[in-house]
Amino acid sequence: MAVSFDRARLAPLKDAVAVVGVGETDYGKDYRGARGQAVSKGEARYDSYTLASRALKRALDDAGLKKDDIDGLCVGGTLSGERASEQWGLNPRWSGGGDAAQCIIEATLAINAGLCTTVALVYGNAQRSMDTAYGGARVTGGAITSYFYYAPWGMTSQGALYALFFQRHKLLYGTTDEQLGAVAVAFRKHACLNPNAVMQKPLTIQDYLNAPYIAEPLRLNDYCLINDGGVAIIVRRADLARNLKQRPVMVSGFGWSEENVDATQLRPRLKTFYHGAHHDVAAQVYPMAGVTPKDVDVFATYDSFSVHLLASLEGFGFCKEGEAGAFVQGGRIEIGGELPCNTSGGMLSESYMQSWNHQPELVRQLRGGLGNRQVQGAEVAQYVHDVAGKCKSLIYTRGA
Amino acid sequence: MATARPVRAMDPYAEQFWAFTLSRELRLQRCAACGKFRWPPGPTCDRCLSDDFAWSPLSGKAKVLSWTTFRRGYFPEYPPPHTVVALELAEGPLFISYPVDVEPSDLRDGMTLELRWIDATDKFGEYNLPVFGPPAARG
Numbered sequence: 001m002a003v004s005f006d007r008a009r010l011a012p013l014k015d016a017v018a019v020v021g022v023g024e025t026d027y028g029k030d031y032r033g034a035r036g037q038a039v040s041k042g043e044a045r046y047d048s049y050t051l052a053s054r055a056l057k058r059a060l061d062d063a064g065l066k067k068d069d070i071d072g073l074c075v076g077g078t079l080s081g082e083r084a085s086e087q088w089g090l091n092p093r094w095s096g097g098g099d100a101a102q103c104i105i106e107a108t109l110a111i112n113a114g115l116c117t118t119v120a121l122v123y124g125n126a127q128r129s130m131d132t133a134y135g136g137a138r139v140t141g142g143a144i145t146s147y148f149y150y151a152p153w154g155m156t157s158q159g160a161l162y163a164l165f166f167q168r169h170k171l172l173y174g175t176t177d178e179q180l181g182a183v184a185v186a187f188r189k190h191a192c193l194n195p196n197a198v199m200q201k202p203l204t205i206q207d208y209l210n211a212p213y214i215a216e217p218l219r220l221n222d223y224c225l226i227n228d229g230g231v232a233i234i235v236r237r238a239d240l241a242r243n244l245k246q247r248p249v250m251v252s253g254f255g256w257s258e259e260n261v262d263a264t265q266l267r268p269r270l271k272t273f274y275h276g277a278h279h280d281v282a283a284q285v286y287p288m289a290g291v292t293p294k295d296v297d298v299f300a301t302y303d304s305f306s307v308h309l310l311a312s313l314e315g316f317g318f319c320k321e322g323e324a325g326a327f328v329q330g331g332r333i334e335i336g337g338e339l340p341c342n343t344s345g346g347m348l349s350e351s352y353m354q355s356w357n358h359q360p361e362l363v364r365q366l367r368g369g370l371g372n373r374q375v376q377g378a379e380v381a382q383y384v385h386d387v388a389g390k391c392k393s394l395i396y397t398r399g400a
Numbered sequence: 401m402a403t404a405r406p407v408r409a410m411d412p413y414a415e416q417f418w419a420f421t422l423s424r425e426l427r428l429q430r431c432a433a434c435g436k437f438r439w440p441p442g443p444t445c446d447r448c449l450s451d452d453f454a455w456s457p458l459s460g461k462a463k464v465l466s467w468t469t470f471r472r473g474y475f476p477e478y479p480p481p482h483t484v485v486a487l488e489l490a491e492g493p494l495f496i497s498y499p500v501d502v503e504p505s506d507l508r509d510g511m512t513l514e515l516r517w518i519d520a521t522d523k524f525g526e527y528n529l530p531v532f533g534p535p536a537a538r539g
Contacts, residue, residue: 150484153529160468167468214472215472218468265495
């Protein structure tokens with residue numbers, strides 16, 4: 001594919017927008033509640049808007065802003081923009097939506113175009129209490145054909161597609177189950193340092209290996225959680241972001257590339273592990289932010305499955321292709337290691353907020369003061385989003 | 401009575417693909433302008449955007465690229481364990497199917513498998529499902 005992005009046009013957008021507020025729901029408390037008397041699977045007594053509303057209020061409080069300071073709105077895929085705006089009494093001058101990375105990029109563009117100054121990005125998902133299915137005959141997510149097309153052969157679920165991915169990685173590079181297990185073990189260790197995380201029980205590599213396969217070679221702890229929650233992020237034009245309640249965190253770089261040719265056939269998934277999209281995004285995000293992978297202090301990747309981390313590390317140049325299995329060993333991806341990854345516990349162990357929970361964590365790591373979860377001296381944080389080759393990345397830096 | 405399978409994703413192009421299976425023919429659309437095979441079926445060639453195509457018969461030869469074994473049940477029609485393979489067809493496209501007459505532990509990267517047919521039915525009616533097995537065991 002021809003290089004079509006324009007570095008000269010992207011350059012002025014570096015640090016033009018800041019994250020000024022973040023908020024989320026009580027993931028762990030709500031999950032434990034859902035298993036007790038409050039709500040169990042399929043017995044919803046609240047909806048996605050309830051959770052989104054709570055998160056929005058917390059993000060506004062965190063920023064020290066009022067509802068009326070908001071002039072733009074982005075909502076996650078489970079919400080309707082109209083209903084959300086109505087619910088919160090907003091008449092936005094601009095609105096967008098999608099995953100968290102997409103919303104941050106879109107909001108940055110809208111703010112820079114002069115359409116608005118302060119955008120609330122809001123997500124809520126009552127997926128556990130609503131008993132949402134990600135595989136089988138009730139599978140949702142019809143936009144991605146490979147999720148349902150092969151049902152006649154018994155093929156279903158994103159997990160099984162990532163099982164094919166990992167099996168291919170094993171065949172090509174000799175990656176082992178023990179190597180992959182280090183991902184789930186590290187993220188769980190991080191979750192145990194995060195009082196808001198759903199999972200609080202330590203996981204050893206032996207626990208990981210003893211847990212049942214779901215779609216072999218992936219085991220239970222390679223899969224993300226299914227829990228209820230909401231997240232909100234407030235972004236604002238940088239010159240208006242100073243002198244608020246929190247130290248601003250700058251949006252310093254972003255990139256976007258999708259690898260959709262032959263996606264249903266699984267060609268980019270199984271032949272190149274989506275590295276085409278990764279390389280294209282890396283070529284945008286690092287030069288725009290003026291950093292290289294070596295400068296990244298905290299890293300987070302979309303982790304509906306542990307395998308995502310291997311793909312991201314190889315695709316963005318943290319290690320060579322085929323070497324991620326070795327790279328994730330020996331505590332390298334843990335807090336205190338060379339490249340702490342998914343320091344909140346990620347979607348495997350903190351909360352499955354479909355890219356949204358990673359953003360508050362990176363913002364807080366750059367603000368500092370996270371106690372024993374803090375990555376010391378964190379100045380540069382990167383998020384990599386890769387859902388079936390729909391790839392984006394963000395680089396955040398600590399503002400003044 | 402044909403074996404019930406999880407329901408097919410149906411559209412006017414998929415309908416034609418499955419219609420050929422009634423006579424045990426595995427055919428994919430091949431672009432009449434540039435020759436590219438496509439799968440799943442659809443209206444245009446993704447390489448040249450031509451909508452001119454023919455349903456071209458395939459050799460039925462394929463190589464194993466990857467596989468997974470479901471240890472948890474997702475469809476009542478496929479109780480666990482159920483193994484699915486990702487294949488590279490001799491003509492180029494990748495194809496998802498399931499292996500017959502071969503144990504999952506005997507699957508190997510690049511192993512050659514060949515087309516077999518197995519009966520099937522769903523709410524759209526009866527059809528045959530293309531599955532793949534080792535050439536040696538062919539009856």
